[in-house]
Amino acid sequence: MTIKPNIFVFMTDQQRGDTLTDPRIIMPNIRSLMREGVHFENTYCPSPHCCPSRASFFTGLYPSQHGVWNNVCVQNTLSKGLNPGTELFPSLLDAKGYDMYYAGKWHVCSQTGPEDYGFKELHVTNNKITKDDPTIALMSPGWEMYQNLAAQLETQETAPKKEGEIRRKGYPEYVHYGLDENPFDDMGVIDSALSQIANIEDGGAPWMMYIGTLGPHDPYIVPQRFLDMYKDIEIALTDIHFDTLKDKPTLYRRTQRLFNQLSIKEKKEAIRHYMAFCTYEDYLFGLVLDQLKTREDYNDTLILFTSDHGDYNGEHGLWCKGLPAFKGGYHIPAVMSWKNGIKNPGRTVAEFVSLADFSPTFTELLGEDVAENVVGQSLLPFINDTKPSEWRDYMFTQTNGNEVYGIQRTVFNHSWKLVHNTFDEDELYDLANDPDELTNLFGSESDLTQQAKKELFKQMWSFASKTEDQSLNPYIMVGLAEFGPAYAYSTQEG
Template sequence: MANKQPNILIFMADHYRGDMAPPFGRCLTPNLDSIYNDGGLAFTNCYTPSPHCCPSRATFHTGLYPTEHGVWNNVMVGNTLSRGLNDGISTWSVPLSQEGYKLYYSGKWHVSAEVGPEDFGWINIYGNEKFHGKKCHRPAPDPYEWEQYIKKDCHIDLRGEDPASIRKEGQLIREGYPDFVLYGQSEKPSNDEKVVAAAEKQLKKCCQNPEQPFVLYCGTIGPHDPYFVPKRFLDMYDIDDIKLPENFYDNMLDKPNLYRRTKERFAQLSVNEYKEAIRHFMAYCTYEDWLFGRLVKILKDEGQYDNTVIIFTSDHGDYCGEHGLFAKGLPCFRSAYHIPMVIRWPGVTTNREEKNIEKFISLADFAPSILDICHIEYDKESYSGKSFVPLIKEDKEAIANWKDEIYTQTNGNELYGIQRSIMTPKWKYVYNGFDYDELYNLEEDPHELVNVADRPENRPIIRELAAKLWKFAYERKDTCINPYIMVSLAEFGPGIIFTDKKNL
């Protein structure tokens, strides 16, 4: 099958941490384990460029970084930075459709509020109406968003109340904000079973026409917070076996104040509630693995398992109790960026002995890689990402010349904050436009507990990393540069790449 156009099944979860999938084995994933052990492989250092659904998904589909494709935060909220992709930006699905592939889309899109999957060659089978309705073009300020504050009994009023006396298990008290409970039980969380059921139905149809190559994309919402899961999956985990992360007690006094303010929201939880939230998150991951397994079973039952490339990944991760946090956001910790990447490619990964690839890859690398897998010619200059297919095929030259760093870009989630980072195997440098910067020695401090950016002996390291970061920004046409005295706060500004000629 390696020399013909294969079918592709893509399962993209939401918030799924990298260490919750093979080969790390932190939680129960029998279906992922099955394809991993049956000729699959894992990229153990796969990262998203942004800790947010919309920009990360836009990167997956376009092969470009946020500064290039133009999606920075939630495209559906009133104060979004953009409603969708920049003019002229396309996705990897278009050339596949033009080359005769049938493409089917079920589930979460979150790339644009102006256009949908059907505008890029997909046949939508569940969850995405045409994105041309008025409901997608909300004004700012957004009346819809204000309704949740105006509506009776939708937010907490603490006047005369002791927060501890009214707080329910897992609830985060936020006076004046809508109620939020971090975890609980639900037999059908989010809408994922409907998403997968639609994908199952379509997959059976696809398998009945083996001469027609297809791509089936299944985008679930789990294990996105809040972590509500069916009881049978929760029962697989004993609360006594749940351990707090090694960096749980990080006071973050050496980190940006926003990080500490975020942690304060979760500090009202007891230690047992933290463990319960972690337990629920892990159970949610197992639930998603079960959904994924339903699709793999169809491929096996219909005789298309060895004719189909299977890819499991996520848009971003989740703190899951690390540093006392949950969900994802501006705190630039590895757990929010590290994502799973398990792939089974019959005739290719099934012929490898080594099951893990430790080289850095990004969601930006998926677009050219998928085109390579499908034997579709493309202009390499059209993508910022680079095909990881040569790594899978154990090309020695590609392995020797592969990138040694990962770059991230975010301008904040629903509210704003300029942040860029670079990570190498040893160092991680974070430029924060809203506060002081961060530097972590990942070899000595893998849990990112000690910010060593203010140590004089590390100034040359910061300069070297900053030069690489600004060079990447220059190449990607990043706009996070401004010389005005009140905002030009980086220790080393963009101009260092022009004084250090070797960086150009």
């Protein structure tokens, strides 16, 4: 018999996966959900940007398949939206009779919005371009802003530097952390969702609600009372925070130089603010969770808490998200609870999980077949506490940077990680002995590293073939991988 649970998704923006297990970070509501459900501790996003990863969440596809490579509303984007014919799982729920509600950040496609997939739009931000959405203009300022900024250049260079400020000549002011009683108006999003939940009739049609908050995205601006929770926390910087990146791509070091404007004290304060922001997001999640628990259909409601991508948070001297392929930018939280559906709650799943896995999970949950081109895998076996007959041994990521520079592909398992950079030298990390990815072994000529590179390139190209990734080009000035695409079909051992 097909089960039709209600589906509730809460997706934060730029939250690291290790925030769920860091005992210093106060998150009682999410940890309560972990005890009631399943924690997927090795969940990764396919891309280090909002739009490509969110598109993968809704489609079960990777960027090379759904066509979203960059944040669709920024000036330098080339991919404005989803490829024609791309299917999103909410459309299936709508066709199955679900009542659909959407609150918060969309940021998937500039040509379509939540309403085009069956949702009733509540308080939606980063919507499609035909909507009168001020958040789009904020993310994509035109030349007029820079013309106005020109009159401030002299003042910009001579004014005292603010705490947490990172200066870029000729660019608008950026302060990395601070205070705000309603950061990014996330409370407005929550209020709209709470009002709608109160009006959903018990015993009526099954429903889905998606909430997308903007925290804990940079700048880390938080309410004072949440920052006060961390006033006595000691923030320690370790070797991973002092990585010089000397054996890594030049672009990484160029980005790091920008953040080196922050003093040690400021870096610690930025981490403290990020922790407080995660606690604030947990508080918002708790407001909704408490209201859901008052409903008669709570036990029949599948709840998913996750995020679109991570944050480097000072590791390797980097912050925010983007091109560097280090773990912090890709590792995300994922917790699923369902009182009447999850067997043996309180479990932790160690297998690799992709953000692309949730779309086929919801599809299969409704008794529908998953399309052949979907590379995400259904998580139903883990919900039922059974071992899937086949599961992935490798994880893959795809990014074209911001489409001006930075085509990058990665493949990794629990032992090794390969980063293929078309713009600079490649990277190879021995994760078993170097989990912090401090030493790039790509230039090593040892038999062990050569064997690892060959196998990882083979896996990378195999996945590229499977996902119709057009990153291959045989021209002598472009095809620079040490082992080329033909290795996808090689039967050689080792």
